[in-house]
Amino acid sequence: AQKITQTQPGMFVQEKEAVTLDCTYDTSDPSYGLFWYKQPSSGEMIFLIYQGSYDQQNATEGRYSLNFQKARKSANLVISASQLGDSAMYFCAMREDTDKLIFGTGTRLQVFP
């Protein structure tokens, strides 16, 4: 079974609009962490935001926020006020007790003027 599922292969959004990228996860471990990374065409993975399984509040980092619904096992990334530079691949990842990250297949976001 997939541990991390990203069902949107591609998304389009107009500049200055908000967009939500979906991520669902599967774990029986009560302690885990969820991450979102951005991968531009240059290839490096850029850390965006983190949510711990015991965190009571949804994480926010500037224009990025994480809509964490623990019972549904979803951790959707919300990007507000999209910019052209946000065009990239976005990966959701989970860390369980072994400290390695498990990634989803990613969503390609394209921002148009």
Place this chain on the structure above:
Amino acid sequence: DTGVSQDPRHKITKRGQNVTFRCDPISEHNRLYWYRQTLGQGPEFLTYFQNEAQLEKSRLLSDRFSAERPKGSFSTLEIQRTEQGDSAMYLCASSLVSLSGKDGYTFGSGTRLTVV
């Protein structure tokens, strides 16, 4: 410190040749990870080190692959007798273990391997 450095950025090799990649992590980070990313997929875990100790290896890491971190600083990933299926982006990341768990991993820009 300029982040995680990987060398080379690109490597083209003939099938059957050996290749070696290098990763220089952020100096104060004690953990170093190797991932492989094929086209259209997310990165897949290969192995990781805490200081010089290799703590975990994925089943993806066949006996043709070997990774070292001899002095707990830089790491090398060697692939022997390369096959076309080894063509991928090889990503290195480093982290500093903390109790909060929220510290992200800092990734390098990767080494893109093409086996012809």
